[in-house]
Amino acid sequence: MSRVFNFSAGPAALPEEVLKQAADEMLDWHGSGQSVMEMSHRGKEFISIAEGAEADLRELMGIPANYKVLFLQGGASLQFDMIPINLLRGKTVADYVNTGEWAKKAIKAAKVYTNVNVAASAEDKSFTYAPSQSSWKLNKDAAYVHYTANETIGGVEFNWVPETGDVPLVCDMSSNILSRAVDVSKYGLIYAGAQKNIGPAGLAIVVVRDDLIGKAQPTPPAMLDYKVHADADSMYNTPPTYSIYIAGLVFQYLKRNGGIAAMEQKNIEKANLLYNYLETTEFYRNPVAKSDRSRMNVPFTLKDAALDEEFLKGAKARGMTQLKGHRSVGGMRASIYNAMPVAGVQALVEYMKEFAATKG
Ligand SMILES: *Cc1c(COP(=O)(O)O)cnc(C)c1O
Numbered sequence: 279m280s281r282v283f284n285f286s287a288g289p290a291a292l293p294e295e296v297l298k299q300a301a302d303e304m305l306d307w308h309g310s311g312q313s314v315m316e317m318s319h320r321g322k323e324f325i326s327i328a329e330g331a332e333a334d335l336r337e338l339m340g341i342p343a344n345y346k347v348l349f350l351q352g353g354a355s356l357q358f359d360m361i362p363i364n365l366l367r368g369k370t371v372a373d374y375v376n377t378g379e380w381a382k383k384a385i386k387a388a389k390v391y392t393n394v395n396v397a398a399s400a401e402d403k404s405f406t407y408a409p410s411q412s413s414w415k416l417n418k419d420a421a422y423v424h425y426t427a428n429e430t431i432g433g434v435e436f437n438w439v440p441e442t443g444d445v446p447l448v449c450d451m452s453s454n455i456l457s458r459a460v461d462v463s464k465y466g467l468i469y470a471g472a473q474k475n476i477g478p479a480g481l482a483i484v485v486v487r488d489d490l491i492g493k494a495q496p497t498p499p500a501m502l503d504y505k506v507h508a509d510a511d512s513m514y515n516t517p518p519t520y521s522i523y524i525a526g527l528v529f530q531y532l533k534r535n536g537g538i539a540a541m542e543q544k545n546i547e548k549a550n551l552l553y554n555y556l557e558t559t560e561f562y563r564n565p566v567a568k569s570d571r572s573r574m575n576v577p578f579t580l581k582d583a584a585l586d587e588e589f590l591k592g593a594k595a596r597g598m599t600q601l602k603g604h605r606s607v608g609g610m611r612a613s614i615y616n617a618m619p620v621a622g623v624q625a626l627v628e629y630m631k632e633f634a635a636t637k638g
Pocket of ligand 1: 352353355356430451471472480
């Protein structure tokens with residue numbers, strides 16, 4: 279069996295040792311005589327898995343005690359709704375920063391519930407940069423300020439944390455959570471779909487400050503109410519048990535391998551390999567402002583788009599898959615999340631050099 283270097287933007291590669299462990303434990307989890315998939319979510323075995331996953335995530339991210347960690351369903355997209363439903367707390371406006379495709383989706387969802395003040399937008403330059411804080415026009419009455427830490431499609435990442443005073447800062451970290459150190463105490467709420475850096479699609483992780491829970495007006499339907507999920511330790515209904523288990527294995531893997539600090543160093547190394555090469559060539563081009571380039575998603579175009587198919591074919595023949603860019607952007611995109619080994623990026627850069635030399 280040979281595994282490919284999978285550059286998919288999501289669902290994305292998982293650490294091989296996690297997949298092997300899951301395979302080993304598939305038929306008989308820790309002598310229980312059953313698969314995790316078959317366990318009662320109320321039984322002591324699964325409770326220990328869920329509690330372990332939460333404890334490990336808290337340790338990895340340094341989540342303060344006054345924050346709840348929720349394991350929810352519906353991916354990141356359901357949070358686009360749950361955030362305004364829960365966090366408006368009777369207020370009538372929310373601030374959003376428009377940095378690209380994902381921010382736009384969050385904004386569109388929020389408009390159903392409230393007035394949206396677009397405090398800053400990078401649309402003027404086709405979403406190729408992160409608007410600096412000095413350009414933000416925040417509304418002092420806003421219920422919260424929402425931004426997208428990493429635009430998965432555009433390849434734009436914030437390498438700084440916005441200042442919003444007393445207004446809670448809400449962040450979509452779907453595609454860079456656990457890839458770099460984060461000071462959770464600066465946020466009111468952090469959320470992420472799992473399928474980029476954590477585990478199986480469908481699971482979403484929400485880290486939310488206590489005082490923001492239970493103030494929704496009107497009271498939301500139970501499944502959309504953070505309070506209901508927080509009070510029930512994410513077990514109001516049957517949670518996505520197997521996804522939580524795999525996420526837990528990923529957290530253990532991160533802890534065994536030096537935690538977020540080590541992961542961040544590796545991610546910097548991988549991103550540098552790729553961007554440093556892109557700097558030296560005119561054959562490929564990344565449009566993003568240097569200071570805002572994503573460490574996770576690296577979009578690039580070829581000098582001649584007619585060569586795209588051949589590039590992808592050659593990459594596949596060398597065991598590198600899912601490099602095709604998002605349909606809205608075209609070109610290529612290399613997603614190099616935590617689970618992508620340095621060797622994968624080295625192989626990609628080697629291939630890019632070779633391809634440019636023969637076609638340039
Ligand atoms: C993938 C992604 C989403 C959507 O996640 P779903 O789980 O498909 O809902 C939202 N925001 C960002 C930044 C993403 O990368």
